[in-house]
Amino acid sequence: MGRTTLDLWVGMFVVAGIAALVMLAMKVGNLGTYNVSESYQVHAYFSNIGGLKPKASIRSAGVLVGRVTSISLDTERYEANVVMSLDKRYQFPKDTFANILTSGLLGEQYIGLMPGGETEMLKNGDQLKQTQSAMVLEDLIGKFMYSKASETAK
Amino acid sequence: MAVVSTIRAIGNRVVSAVWRIGVASRFFFLTLIYSGNSFRRFHLIIKELFSTGVMSLIIIIVAGLFVGMVLGLQGYETLKRYGSESALGVMVALGLVRELGPVMAALLFASRAGSAMTAEIGLMKATEQISAMEMMAVNPIARIVAPRFWAGVISMPLLAALFSAVGIFGGYLVGVVQIGVDEGSFWSQMQAAVDFREDIMNGVIKSLVFGIVVTVIALFEGFDAPPTAEGVSGATTRTVVTSSLAILMLDFVMTAIMFRGA
Numbered sequence: 001m002g003r004t005t006l007d008l009w010v011g012m013f014v015v016a017g018i019a020a021l022v023m024l025a026m027k028v029g030n031l032g033t034y035n036v037s038e039s040y041q042v043h044a045y046f047s048n049i050g051g052l053k054p055k056a057s058i059r060s061a062g063v064l065v066g067r068v069t070s071i072s073l074d075t076e077r078y079e080a081n082v083v084m085s086l087d088k089r090y091q092f093p094k095d096t097f098a099n100i101l102t103s104g105l106l107g108e109q110y111i112g113l114m115p116g117g118e119t120e121m122l123k124n125g126d127q128l129k130q131t132q133s134a135m136v137l138e139d140l141i142g143k144f145m146y147s148k149a150s151e152t153a154k
Numbered sequence: 155m156a157v158v159s160t161i162r163a164i165g166n167r168v169v170s171a172v173w174r175i176g177v178a179s180r181f182f183f184l185t186l187i188y189s190g191n192s193f194r195r196f197h198l199i200i201k202e203l204f205s206t207g208v209m210s211l212i213i214i215i216v217a218g219l220f221v222g223m224v225l226g227l228q229g230y231e232t233l234k235r236y237g238s239e240s241a242l243g244v245m246v247a248l249g250l251v252r253e254l255g256p257v258m259a260a261l262l263f264a265s266r267a268g269s270a271m272t273a274e275i276g277l278m279k280a281t282e283q284i285s286a287m288e289m290m291a292v293n294p295i296a297r298i299v300a301p302r303f304w305a306g307v308i309s310m311p312l313l314a315a316l317f318s319a320v321g322i323f324g325g326y327l328v329g330v331v332q333i334g335v336d337e338g339s340f341w342s343q344m345q346a347a348v349d350f351r352e353d354i355m356n357g358v359i360k361s362l363v364f365g366i367v368v369t370v371i372a373l374f375e376g377f378d379a380p381p382t383a384e385g386v387s388g389a390t391t392r393t394v395v396t397s398s399l400a401i402l403m404l405d406f407v408m409t410a411i412m413f414r415g416a
Contacts, residue, residue: 010203013211017312020319021358027341028247028322029350055349 039066039085040124044098049080050134052100052109058084060113065090068111084111086122093118094126100134109134178374181295185303185373188296198301199308206267206302207309211316213262218317221258222324225249229325230333239335243344246325251348251357252413255318257405260364263310264397268372271302272393275376276386284377299377303369310365311358318357356412363408364401371397 046052049071058066066086074081086092095116102109122128192198229245275298278284284294322344329335348354372393379389 006204007200009208010200013203013208013309014312016211017207017309017315020312020315021354023319024251024315024322024354025350028251028319028344029348029354057346 038088040088040122041069041083041085042122042124042126042128043081043083044128044131045074045077045079045081046098046100046131046133047079048133048136049082050100050102050109050136052082052111052134056108056110058086058111058113060090060092060115065113082111091121094120094122095130096122096128097130097132098128099132102135174378177378178370181299181374181377182370184295185299185370188293189300189304191293191296192300192304195301198297199304202301202305203309205270206263206305207313210263210266210309210313213266214259214313214317215320217258217262218255218320219324221254221317222246222250222321222326223328225254225321226325226328226333230329230335240339241343242325242329242335243340244347246329247322247344247348248353250318250321250325251353253405253409255321256314256357256361256364257401259314259317259361260310260368260401261398263306263313263365264368264372264401265394267306267309268368268393268397269390271306271369271372272376272379272390273386275299275302275373276379276381276389279377279379280381280383280386282381299373302373306369306372307362307365310368311361314357314361314364356408360405360408360412363404367400367404368397371400 052068052071054068054070056068057064058068066084069083069085071083072081073079092113093116095118097114097116099112099114100109101112116130225246226242229242229249230239233239233241233245275284278298284298287294287297326340330337330340375389375393375396379385
């Protein structure tokens, strides 16, 4: 086999390998759907985040607008501090309401944003003041049992 | 007396194993030092890329397709019990990109290309081609070992990526085309769950490490083989056994480091 044919084969191999990597990145991974570079960060305090994890999606009206960057416990307030990075294309009013929701009954948890009515928009580093904690299934069952018990006691 | 000789034999084995590791590391550094030359004569690397990379394509693609198909089939059977068939894409993609792609491709690479490297170099040594090169003041590490090393290091991540891509296609064939899982949720859930940096790049790093380890073991065993027919066959066997074990052990260590938080 001459050198030119050999070079062609090796070139084809390298191209196929790189094409596979690009296909993995675009079609399988999240590189094609969400661009991290053009984003701004906001944070919010929740009294209970339930099963929320870093990289959980942030949705508004069901549309993916960002991802959770980090979660930590603020020991001054004893509340969870959730940092979110939102897509630059989507601007939200200052009084936006952040809500931890669950997709389906047992699905993964995400943050839902409900825009408020203010004219001023959120900037990088701002805090979402109004939050609602995650709905924890055990608490709900506990409340239900308690109310049942008090009903039968009457 | 039997006890003493047993202890002595064990000690001898341990010492010679450590000694071999030392020689292998020295060999690895020599390869790195002399590899500048092989980049200047890049056609040497291209020739080796053909025999290690291109010739491994068929086994990688066929194996990847079938592994992906089996994952699709088994994943569907298990996920069906929990009513979450739509997560099939996530399972197939994460399984392949994180673990099976790099590991299976490296195992196949070790037995397909690694053994060939060892046998080739061992035979060169047995027929005194290497000594002849030294006589002509050609450094055999720069001329023979370094191009093969770089060819292995370059082709391993590409082969692993191909394996994963073809495997995901196999999972798609079985899951979506044959069984009838919803195509939209197959791809969209996969895209939501697979992270480029966290999953795909870590898979690439894994395969790069495997590429280095497998080629160094194969080349060293070939270079170190006793110059007899028996010696070459023993070295080839050792290449496959040692590199397979090294791949699986390193995979555990790297998985523990990379994915513990996720």
